[in-house]
Amino acid sequence: MSEPMIAIQGLTKRFSTADGRRHLAIDDVNVEVAEGEFVSILGPSGCGKSTLLYMVGGFVAPSSGAITVQGRPVTGPGPDRGPVFQEFALFPWKTVLENVMYGLRQQGVSKAEAEARARALLDMVHLKDFADFYPKELSGGMRQRVAIARTLAYQPQILLMDEPFGALDAHTRTVLQNELLGIWERDRKTVLFVTHGVDEAVFLSDRVVVMTRAPGRIKKVVEIDLPRPRVRAELLVNRRYQEYIVELEQLIEDVHLEAAGA
Amino acid sequence: MSEPMIAIQGLTKRFSTADGRRHLAIDDVNVEVAEGEFVSILGPSGCGKSTLLYMVGGFVAPSSGAITVQGRPVTGPGPDRGPVFQEFALFPWKTVLENVMYGLRQQGVSKAEAEARARALLDMVHLKDFADFYPKELSGGMRQRVAIARTLAYQPQILLMDEPFGALDAHTRTVLQNELLGIWERDRKTVLFVTHGVDEAVFLSDRVVVMTRAPGRIKKVVEIDLPRPRVRAELLVNRRYQEYIVELEQLIEDVHLEAAGA
Amino acid sequence: MSASNIFAGERLRGTAASVLPLAVILLAWEAVCRAGLVAPTLLPAPSVVLLRWIALLPDPDFLHHVAQTMIRLLSGFAIALAAGVSIGLLASRGGGGLLEPVIRVLAPIPKIALYPAFVLIFGFDHASKIALVVADAVFPILLATFHGARSVEPKLLWSAWAAGASRRATIFTVVLPSALPSILTGCKIALLISCVTVFLAEMISSTDGLGHLLIRSARSFRIVDMFVPLVTISTIGLLLNAALVAVRNRLLVGHGNHR
Amino acid sequence: MKSALRKLGPAASTVLSLGALLVLWEILARLAQIDGFPPATEALVQVPLILGERESLASIGASLWRMFLGGALALCFAVPVGLAMGRNKRIAQALNPVLTAAYPIPKAALMPIIMLWFGVGDLSKVLVIFLGVSLPLIYHSFHGAHAVDEKLLWSAMAMGMKPVARLFKVVLPSALPDVLLGCRVGLAMALIVMISSEMIARQSGAGDLLFNALDMALYGDVYAMIVILAAIGFVLDWVFERVRRRLVHWAESRQDAMVPGGGV
Amino acid sequence: DVPTIRVGWTIPAEEAKYWMMRRPDAFPDLGKKYKIEWVQFQGTAPMVQAMLSGALDCSSQAPLSLGQGAAASDLKAYILAQHVGEKPGSFSVYWAVPEDSPIKSIADLKGKTVGVNVYGSGVHGGMAMLLKKNGIDPEKDIKLVETGFPGSEAALRGGRVDVGVFVQPFASRAEAKGGVRKLFALSDLMPNTVHVMEVCKKDWVDANVETAKLYTRDMTAAMKMALDNRDETIKVVSEVTRAPAAALEPYLLKANDFAHDPTMKPDFAAVQTMFDMYTELGMIKKPLKVDQFRRDDVVAPVK
Numbered sequence A, B: 001m002s003e004p005m006i007a008i009q010g011l012t013k014r015f016s017t018a019d020g021r022r023h024l025a026i027d028d029v030n031v032e033v034a035e036g037e038f039v040s041i042l043g044p045s046g047c048g049k050s051t052l053l054y055m056v057g058g059f060v061a062p063s064s065g066a067i068t069v070q071g072r073p074v075t076g077p078g079p080d081r082g083p084v085f086q087e088f089a090l091f092p093w094k095t096v097l098e099n100v101m102y103g104l105r106q107q108g109v110s111k112a113e114a115e116a117r118a119r120a121l122l123d124m125v126h127l128k129d130f131a132d133f134y135p136k137e138l139s140g141g142m143r144q145r146v147a148i149a150r151t152l153a154y155q156p157q158i159l160l161m162d163e164p165f166g167a168l169d170a171h172t173r174t175v176l177q178n179e180l181l182g183i184w185e186r187d188r189k190t191v192l193f194v195t196h197g198v199d200e201a202v203f204l205s206d207r208v209v210v211m212t213r214a215p216g217r218i219k220k221v222v223e224i225d226l227p228r229p230r231v232r233a234e235l236l237v238n239r240r241y242q243e244y245i246v247e248l249e250q251l252i253e254d255v256h257l258e259a260a261g262a
Numbered sequence C: 001m002s003a004s005n006i007f008a009g010e011r012l013r014g015t016a017a018s019v020l021p022l023a024v025i026l027l028a029w030e031a032v033c034r035a036g037l038v039a040p041t042l043l044p045a046p047s048v049v050l051l052r053w054i055a056l057l058p059d060p061d062f063l064h065h066v067a068q069t070m071i072r073l074l075s076g077f078a079i080a081l082a083a084g085v086s087i088g089l090l091a092s093r094g095g096g097g098l099l100e101p102v103i104r105v106l107a108p109i110p111k112i113a114l115y116p117a118f119v120l121i122f123g124f125d126h127a128s129k130i131a132l133v134v135a136d137a138v139f140p141i142l143l144a145t146f147h148g149a150r151s152v153e154p155k156l157l158w159s160a161w162a163a164g165a166s167r168r169a170t171i172f173t174v175v176l177p178s179a180l181p182s183i184l185t186g187c188k189i190a191l192l193i194s195c196v197t198v199f200l201a202e203m204i205s206s207t208d209g210l211g212h213l214l215i216r217s218a219r220s221f222r223i224v225d226m227f228v229p230l231v232t233i234s235t236i237g238l239l240l241n242a243a244l245v246a247v248r249n250r251l252l253v254g255h256g257n258h259r
Numbered sequence D: 001m002k003s004a005l006r007k008l009g010p011a012a013s014t015v016l017s018l019g020a021l022l023v024l025w026e027i028l029a030r031l032a033q034i035d036g037f038p039p040a041t042e043a044l045v046q047v048p049l050i051l052g053e054r055e056s057l058a059s060i061g062a063s064l065w066r067m068f069l070g071g072a073l074a075l076c077f078a079v080p081v082g083l084a085m086g087r088n089k090r091i092a093q094a095l096n097p098v099l100t101a102a103y104p105i106p107k108a109a110l111m112p113i114i115m116l117w118f119g120v121g122d123l124s125k126v127l128v129i130f131l132g133v134s135l136p137l138i139y140h141s142f143h144g145a146h147a148v149d150e151k152l153l154w155s156a157m158a159m160g161m162k163p164v165a166r167l168f169k170v171v172l173p174s175a176l177p178d179v180l181l182g183c184r185v186g187l188a189m190a191l192i193v194m195i196s197s198e199m200i201a202r203q204s205g206a207g208d209l210l211f212n213a214l215d216m217a218l219y220g221d222v223y224a225m226i227v228i229l230a231a232i233g234f235v236l237d238w239v240f241e242r243v244r245r246r247l248v249h250w251a252e253s254r255q256d257a258m259v260p261g262g263g264v
Numbered sequence E: 001d002v003p004t005i006r007v008g009w010t011i012p013a014e015e016a017k018y019w020m021m022r023r024p025d026a027f028p029d030l031g032k033k034y035k036i037e038w039v040q041f042q043g044t045a046p047m048v049q050a051m052l053s054g055a056l057d058c059s060s061q062a063p064l065s066l067g068q069g070a071a072a073s074d075l076k077a078y079i080l081a082q083h084v085g086e087k088p089g090s091f092s093v094y095w096a097v098p099e100d101s102p103i104k105s106i107a108d109l110k111g112k113t114v115g116v117n118v119y120g121s122g123v124h125g126g127m128a129m130l131l132k133k134n135g136i137d138p139e140k141d142i143k144l145v146e147t148g149f150p151g152s153e154a155a156l157r158g159g160r161v162d163v164g165v166f167v168q169p170f171a172s173r174a175e176a177k178g179g180v181r182k183l184f185a186l187s188d189l190m191p192n193t194v195h196v197m198e199v200c201k202k203d204w205v206d207a208n209v210e211t212a213k214l215y216t217r218d219m220t221a222a223m224k225m226a227l228d229n230r231d232e233t234i235k236v237v238s239e240v241t242r243a244p245a246a247a248l249e250p251y252l253l254k255a256n257d258f259a260h261d262p263t264m265k266p267d268f269a270a271v272q273t274m275f276d277m278y279t280e281l282g283m284i285k286k287p288l289k290v291d292q293f294r295r296d297d298v299v300a301p302v303k
């Protein structure tokens, strides 16, 4: 097998809290993600999914362990890895359009071209009428869509998405799932995707990583062997699809029970 | 029928945006919620659900129309209506425990009692080990659970919940749904509940209000005539339950199509 | 009532709210003087001062003094702004460890005491007074910038870095805009301090400017003439502040609650 | 170079940069050869002489006491006013013009009138210090209160909290980082105003020592006083910074950031 | 209990007051029959205002500030004593140029930068008068800058002014260093000048005649002590001004100091001459008679 796109080895993260204690958030995680692979992470709330993405993104330093991206150790953020944060983190002083244009402009794309591409993306996330709004004037779901558009705009090789569709209604979510799959298939991106939706994970992913309750460890990695391109309507009647969902739900149930029993 | 708990008549909300335009967010909404009723609101992202809750909460003034609660017009917030905001809005300078105790202390509950009640609620939302953490040290889903606990703590008559389980994993969500139903049944609370989960809405509600795309109007109100107390495992094999879900999904589909067609 | 009418009414009430207290103070002052509670040789009635002020306004000699003060004030403030923002940014990023102690030591020293040295270094003309204004006004801006730049929400920076923005670019596209509300508050304070400082410098040693005008009047106990420069500097402060508020409103459209 | 510095730790870099400042002063003064700007060494030798005298110590103590009084008064007055202005448009509209009209007026010029009401003693100086310190306190509190997340206020309202309680229990803590910035600027201002308030009417105080030295062209003493004041300012600021960290650790951003200087 | 006088003072030339401040035990009445609250000021003009506002009872004054206070603000006061002045042979405020300066006389000042202590001060008035008499328009022909006395030497040596103004102790310091040449002095204008007087408010004196007398008497006693014990005086002045004794030694109470009269008797004639000069220059708005500041039973020397 060729070199993995992302290799995570023995990754551990401890936080020191305000009251001086040390809090183990992630404990000895090992994952490899191949180029062009779509990997979802499922896990109980607070198990360290976001923290894991931050470390792959190069925003937060691991306490121990190593992360390499394309063979090189991660030392900081780079435009090869595009994050979509759980809290959106839009620039409040920029309009929606300017937010989406930001990355392109930083990479030297001309203003006109950046605007055209930003508008196309805004159209995709159903926000073309809100280009001149400021983030504070948007609803939660609208902000989330701007954040997605902002990251997709500058076309990073790797997408690090933290519950990117969490605040969206079912219809919009479905539309965006399809759009994301389209982009992924077209551009051969590598995606690390945190979600709470088991169906979403199965629908989108090549593999699903299930994490234990805090401190986060890997419970199991489930290979999703469903044909691509995937069409929702077809999958819904696919027995394998249903089995995967049941298996993952069971795993999550186990994760919770284990912790309760321990 | 006795006087409704919440009566919303001809409610309209316009925002003026930073670029000086006027933006119609909610257009002529009429709803009545009876005492002890559990009403969910479903609608596309950006259709005005949060805004509607803000106005019932008395935080934002309507542009026109009237809202009465227990027969009295809403002129401002009050401890009878407890909001759970989409963005959580925890007090960052207080620990988790202090956040949950806050409302109780405001209402003159003794420190010891407030702490006991807060700890019980933290236990309910699976956060008893995090009582001394500060909000910035929590994950997204953990913050959301603190926000829920904080509002439940001071036992408002009416709960105004804005996607309160949106950032939670399926298992935790199920647990909290059951807890919420338990509290609701025990204390005869009135609940206005914004969600994107059709199954969640059907599982919890007496009625589901479906809103149109922006500007938000009421598309349809669906009465959920399922026996209570509801047990998830039983409902999953209940045909009526499945039919409601299909009906609501279809409605939402329609709402989106209409707008696209318009 | 139409919407525009409501807004007009609102604005009117706003103006009233902002003018009223000032007017009340002036009236009280006037009453105190009229009632003979205070000797006119110590505190003249505002009406008297106002009349003299209006009479002096077209006087080219008086305007010359005003202009001298304005030149010193504005150039001092501009330099303090440029220096304060750039040093503040620098200190908040890499150079914090080295710059912070220096700032801590320099900020609280009374710059007035340096004035004799400034005069000998920069001469008796504008430069020494401008230097004093800079020395006094730079720290509020610097500290506000430093603080604003340090409390940038990290995820905003992360977003920018991940988008491929260079360190330098993030300073201008994230740190600066994010610190802007704080910086502008620092500017407001610095502006008022600049007014005081330029006036003081002119009082201590000068042959023109409003401060000098005051000293000249004070030495010959022309009490009404003493109040004219005070009213003038206060008006200048009000006008410059209004300009700053206008700039602020333009710059901060998107920021949180800053309408 | 940078990482070497970081290894040195804060104490070492403080010593390093202050040492560099002194050396720079010494070199500049020797180059400039100006009476009014003596070299660091000439000033530093005077420091122990001044501090060795009981009387000057008492003077400095008296000044610091006035500064403390003025500062404490300002804290009690300016912070609530600033917060109220930040939350209430009417109050802001009413007070803003009064403040902006009052602050540019040099208090030194008004000393005779201030003396008229408050005498030549401590009271007028405390008042002037109070005014000087309130300026940054009011505006930074104003700014902080203005930027409070509305939903925090809404949460408090929904719990039944009354406006005044909200001001102190929500607006104040939330604006605390800005209020404390105001305090920090105010601290520097307090020392400056404490000195300048003693320029015209002098009673034993640090400013009296300094301005007398200026009047006698004793520049060694002048700069020795400056060094002493700078040292006082440094210590106060250092103490303040400890307190500040304790008070607003909740606002400090996520730790362990990988990027140097990244929002630390 | 005993009455308290609120007295304003300045540095550097009020040796009698410094003695009373630093050696109060040397005076039998001070602290027993009356007390003094000392308040130091920068310059005489603020003390006029402080007296007007009732914050001070007595203060050190120059003829100009007293005259202006009286003419413009109706200050009513008595001159009790004279601290220092100029007499033939004593030190006189002078203006100096660098040794090698091409300026040889007042007439050469045209177009030059001239330093003065304070714009509109008595010293400035005297200089203006002198220039006028020598055909130089003090408003238009020269560029005037305020250097203050302390900064004058540095401004002159640094080339910031062409002519600098000197009083003690700066004059002796500059002379010791050398390289400056005296150009003209106030004594060129008039032989007798009054620089610092002790002035008390009229209503206060009228109400406290006995205290005023005690005060004047002690002040005269202090002046005598100062003149009789030069070494101790140097210590006293050094304590007050913090100037090192070595800086005072070359001039204090010597021939090159201002004139000190052991009786502190005010030179009313000289004050009148100065009033008239300031009136002519327009610095005092209306003619003044010195007699209005005179009350014989309190003026030094008190019987």
Ligand SMILES: Nc1ncnc2c1ncn2[C@@H]1O[C@H](COP(=O)(O)OP(=O)(O)OP(=O)(O)O)[C@@H](O)[C@H]1O
Pocket (backbone or CB within 6 Å): A015, A016, A017, A023, A024, A025, A043, A044, A045, A046, A047, A048, A049, A050, A051, A052, A086, A214, B136, B137, B138, B139, B140, B141, B142, B167, D254, D255
């Ligand atoms: N700055 C911090 N200090 C201390 N503990 C922290 C800090 N940041 C995160 N943690 C802890 O690390 C753990 C993992 O947090 P993380 O945000 O990665 O969870 P998550 O899996 O993303 O959860 P969610 O699904 O709720 O978003 C949590 O227990 C949290 O309390």
Ligand SMILES: Nc1ncnc2c1ncn2[C@@H]1O[C@H](COP(=O)(O)OP(=O)(O)OP(=O)(O)O)[C@@H](O)[C@H]1O
Pocket (backbone or CB within 6 Å): A136, A137, A138, A139, A140, A141, A142, A167, B015, B016, B017, B023, B024, B025, B043, B044, B045, B046, B047, B048, B049, B050, B051, B052, B086, B214
């Ligand atoms: N301050 C504001 N200024 C202008 N427009 C606003 C403002 N606040 C909200 N809006 C607009 O009002 C509409 C409704 O917003 P709201 O937050 O109520 O939506 P929502 O139904 O809660 O959506 P979501 O499911 O995404 O949270 C949106 O179109 C939004 O752009």
Ligand SMILES: [Mg+2]
Pocket (backbone or CB within 6 Å): A049, A050, A051, A086, A162, B139, B140, B141
């Ligand atoms: Mg997370």
Ligand SMILES: [Mg+2]
Pocket (backbone or CB within 6 Å): A139, A140, A141, B049, B050, B051, B086, B162
């Ligand atoms: Mg919403």
